[in-house]
Structures are given as structure tokens and as C-alpha cells.
Amino acid sequence: MGTGHGLGSGFERDNAPARDMFTGDGVRRGIQAAIPMGIGVAVYGVVFGLLARQVGLTVAENLLMNVFVFAGAAQIASLDMWAYPLPILSIVATTLLINLRLILLGAAARPWLRELPDRKVYPMLHIMADEGWAVAMNARRRGERDIGFFLGANLFVALCWLPSVVAGHLAGGGVGDPAAVGLDFAFTTIFAATLFSGYRARFDLVPWGAAGAAALLAWWLLPGTWYVLVGGITGFLTGFAFGKPAFAPGPMIDGAP
């Protein structure tokens, strides 16, 4: 379990947490960094709200789902099956399959978040979603160490999602088709931009390339969204086998890529 190994903080003997472990300033930086992602999320929140209304979710049900499930991709898949009597088993199984990738997100976040006590981490994990997580983990690659950043980025994404879902639901048919202006591709471009901004060394291309190849193969051969899991695990294993321990804290060399 989390045996305190804040890098180079081995001599701190008082019970007070390290100053830079979790700060309000970190939360603020996380929020700021998540703004572009938040805009994309908000657009999709509106679309989700609209879809949910079309399949017959009530506002209250929609709100409950988004507060307690809070997993856009799985929720959209569930809407496909949302007809009474609800095929609950299929809905839940699909949700589980699509959300298996969240296991990877939590695993990758552990080396960062374990400095905080479990009673703070576990509630925080509920709002961990791909978008905020990507922003935060990317910042960590660039030297960010403040756990407040992780919270800020994920919280901001959640706060962009919820009101826009409700707005989309209430607006009903008044929302245009996001595909008409290319907005359906928003997540791909922002995920790509986040990926590129996290580029640090030529070696990064090895696990990334392996992950991409595996994901494409899985996308081609397997149903559903297994490709995220397959690609993620492939990248992890490649990094595990060949990665370089050059992950020093502090600011990275600026100007990369």
C-alpha cells in the first residue's frame, strides 16, 4: 500500500502533509488546463441529453444517471437499448464492458494519487473520466505533481457535462446535428492534441506505436470497444518491458515535441 515515497521527501517527520501535495492552486491549474476539454464535453453533454430524452428518459432519470454513472460512452450505448421493459442485464453488461478501460485509468493514476489517504481518493475516483484524466496525466508527464490538479481537471469536466446534459434534455429538438460541423470528431482531435502535447522523447513512439497497432487490430477484429483495453495494455506492457526510467520529477525539457 501507499508507503510514503514522495520523491525526496523521506525526512519529513511531522504529520502535516507535504505542502505541494494537494493545493488549491493545483486545483485551479487543473481547471484551467481542462477548459478546452470541457468545451468538447459540454457539446457532447447537450447531445446526450437530447438522445436520452428521445428514448424516453425523464429529466430526473437522466440526471440520476449522469450523477451516479457519469460515463458518457457507456451511457450512449445504454440508450440504444433503452426501451421498456428494459433489458437490464444487457444494459449493465454493456456498461461494464465499455467501462473496463476505467480500470486502466485508475491503475495509471495510483502512483500519483496514493500520497492521499484512501478516504479522499476513493470519492474522487467517481468523477475520474477519460477527458479529465487525460488532461491531468498529461500534465504529470510534463512535471505536474499537485494532486489538486487531478481533482481540478476531472471536476471541471464533470461540471461541464452535467448542466449541458440537462440543457440538452430540456432543449429537446432545438439542437442541431453536431456531425454537420465536424463536432462529432471533437474528442478525437482533442485526444490527439493531448497525446501530442505529452510527447517527451523519441522512445514514446515505441509504446504508442505498439498501442496504436494493437488497437487498430482489435478494432478490426473484435466487437465493441475492446480496442481501448487491448491498446492500453499493449502500450503498458511495451513500456514495462522496454521503457526508460527517465521519469524525473520537476519540469520537463521545454519545447517538446
Added chain:
Amino acid sequence: MTIHASALLAIALMAVVTYACRAGGYWLMGRVTMSPRVEIGLTYLPGAVLVSLVAPAMAEEGIPGVCAVAVTAIAMRKTNNLLIAMLTGIGTVWLARQII
């Protein structure tokens, strides 16, 4: 403010499995002793997940998708600004769809 009983059940179960995934990976990594190699591997996981989200979406979109991702890469390199890179990419996919 109506809530159907079966909808409530479905939402509750969806919430349980989803939170289990969110917390499960974190919990699991706490159960194993994390070797330095595992930690190094984990630092590559975010990029790997992002690649795995981008690559199939790009392939599905075809040529406009490839153009958009390439332009996003260039925009990110030039501006180092996520918002600008995202908007440029969206603009590219829109434009490429009109042409192709």
C-alpha cells in the same frame, strides 16, 4: 419528476459496475507491490489509451480523419494550445468531408 422503478434499478446497477471499474484499477495496483518497472510501464499507459482512442476513430473516418489528426498535430506543435489544436482539427475534418 417521474422515475420508473426499472430505470432506477438499471441506473443503480450501471453505477455500481462503473464505480467498481473506476476504483478497481486503483485498488488493484495497491494490492501488488509496484516494482519500478511497473511504474515505468504505467507512465506510458495514458499515451497508449489516447492512441487507442484516436487510431480507430481516425481509421473509421478515413481520409478526413487522417488529415484532421495530422493538422491537429501540426497545430499543437506550433501553438502548444489545446483549444486551437482542437478547433483546427474539427475545422479540417469538416472541410475534408465537404471535398471528399
